[in-house]
Amino acid sequence: MSAILTLVANREATTLTSHDIDLATTLAAGREPTILSPGEAVDIPCAPLTPAQIDAIRAGLDTRAVDVLYGPCENRRKKILVADMDSTIVANETLDDIAAHAERLRPGIGEEVAAVTRRSMNGEIDFQTSLRNRVALLEGLPASLLEAAWQDVKINAGARTLVQTMKANGAVTALVSGGFTWFTSRVGAACGFHENHANHLTVSDDTFTGTVGEPILGPDAKLRHLIRIAATSRHPLSAALTIGDGANDLPMLRAGGLGIAFHAKPVVRRERMESRIDHGTLRSALFAQGYRGGEFVEE
CATH class of the missing domain: 3.40.50.1000 (HAD superfamily/HAD-like)
Known part of the structure; x- marks a missing residue:
């Protein structure tokens, strides 16, 4: 087998079950799984899969809060x-957070910046132009907003x-x-x-x-x-x-x-x-x- 299908469960939402593993193994025509973390993650050796096959596996597990990752067997550990x-x-989104803290000084700026960020991250607006436009809205505001935004970073x-x-x-x-x-x-x-x-x-x-x-x-x-x-x-x-x-x-x-x-x-x-x-x-x-x-x- 030249490829590996990896299943990872969100530990806070669910536990990876034998049914999850069996379903993915069957859909991938895979071999004997290797447990990476009990109830959380497993590797399933398989032949190369098509995008449609990966989509089918992902769809079959989507309600289970289980992620599907896939790649070749060789050189898995990246450098x-x-x-x-x-x-x-x-x-x-740290620029959005700066703008949110600026609301008391410039009402409406928070949503204005956030709306442009959403469109930019979804590829609807050229990134460079969107960044210049969003930053322009900050003109004249105190740089202390940086520290305020940093306090929100998680x-x-x-x-x-x-x-x-x-x-x-x-x-x-x-x-x-x-x-x-x-x-x-x-x-x-x-x-x-x-x-x-x-x-x-x-x-x-x-x-x-x-x-x-x-x-x-x-x-x-x-x-x-x-x-x-x-x-x-x-x-x-x-x-x-x-x-x-x-x-x-x-x-x-x-x-x-x-x-x-x-x-x-x-x-x-x-x-x-x-x-x-x-x-x-x-x-x-x-x-x-x-x-x-x-x-x-x-x-």
Whole structure:
């Protein structure tokens, strides 16, 4: 068998059952499963599957809060991790949070910014243009809103475990975001990423200027960082795990050896990604690489 189907249950919602495993094994025409974490995760060796077969397995398990991930047997443990930040490593959209805190100073700005963010992440608006337009709305507001927004940031479950486990196994880890370095530097340090990259929000006299540093780090730049890291670390792109949720993550998700859509926006879901985390946490990205639960560097 040259491929592996991995099932991961959301531990807070359900337990992976023998029926779940038998159903997926039958639909995949798979071989004897390997338990990665009892009641949580299992590997099922199988022949290469078509997108339609993966969709059928995912549909059969969807009401069970079980995620389906898929890839080749060879070189499963990746040597590079490139992760998006907003709505991936953290639960927040940090620019939206800044605007939400600005509501008392400029009523209506919160929903105005959030609406543009939603359209941008779903690929309805060019990312660079949408970022410039959203940042322009902040002009004249106090930069202290950054600290207020930081207090709301919640690191997603499994994020530190994902980063620390991959680092312990020799991977290069990078946080690459279309957000702002003010946040990525803090989130990167909290999770233990080797490096972080994002956009520069311009501040003058403790006030937002309404501009962002150029060139803007968007979808193409995320891909360039992935290619650079692969070249520098002397690993092929197939050795990379990339993970994100929005339209600006698609180029790097397609390029990595294991691209995982994490609680993804509709435009990303329509791409029929082979590996998706729709129900669970970032722990699933480790099971997708064949790690057993006992090997995790826990948070």
